[in-house]
Amino acid sequence: MDSKKKYTEIRDQFTNYLVEKKLRRTEERYAILDCIFQITGHFDMCMLHQRLEELGFHVSRATVYNTLDVLEDCGLILRHQFMTQAVQYELRFLAETHAHLVCSKCGTVRELKEGELKDRIRALKMGRFSPEYHALYVYGMCGKCKKRNLRK
Amino acid sequence: MDSKKKYTEIRDQFTNYLVEKKLRRTEERYAILDCIFQITGHFDMCMLHQRLEELGFHVSRATVYNTLDVLEDCGLILRHQFMTQAVQYELRFLAETHAHLVCSKCGTVRELKEGELKDRIRALKMGRFSPEYHALYVYGMCGKCKKRNLRK
């Protein structure tokens, strides 16, 4: 299975990061990463905390926040802020290949593959700025909301 | 002056929107739009409220929030959430022509012209989704932070 291989890669990246930065490799941190890897789309702190609880793994919210910061700094996840009040996260390797279509009406976020655009963005000349990753948001109205608007 | 013409256009767009939606054309709403038009870059509710106060125009924070919502809905401004806790806004016609280079280290946001990319993004096939505007964020490290990192 390819996903298993990918996960080993991700876990290793996390371990290398923790070792290099002299941070501790705690059970909590790896449990949280494991849990995130099971989520295919976006998630927020609340959802993550709940899932961990369901798996019978209790962690404090403070620890979840702390770990999300570490994972973001490590480059494994990235943060989005859509219409919702809570910050949303996503595994970076999943996010790289799509744009986010955000409906201004209902807040739904759809993903759109845009393979070639990625390379064009990477090719931008940014002077002294060293790009690490990017996110493209397109705001507008989704099909459902358009229909709903016509009805009225 | 071209800017004056642009502002008339924007003010008219706002008026049309308010009339169409049967919302009231209050002094506060126009004063807030005036103030925003003077700001060339990003701003948050706090900065805006402060500037209005400096101009001797007192409005409650609730009204600023309300007006920002109306202006966003009207399509005149768009919202960003960078590293800071407060939501940042920007005049939409200014934002359309540049990408945002966000430094993950210090949080600074630089703007980068990217004229041709805009058209490519507009050309994306999004199915039933009707795009209205977009925002491109590139995360990475700015020149200053890179230097600072080397020194240590």
Place this chain on the structure above:
DNA sequence: ATGTATGCAAACCATTTGCAATGAC
């Protein structure tokens, strides 16, 4: 005259912080 918009203050809630206890090194 009617009902929306405003101002103010209180409430809300995601996130951060302080501190004692735990556990990775």
Place this chain on the structure above:
DNA sequence: GTCATTGCAAATGGTTTGCATACAT
């Protein structure tokens, strides 16, 4: 043994809400 990390609870602060008053229509 040392000190980063955790858990818990309290604090923080941006944003939202409720309600009485003002005012656009």
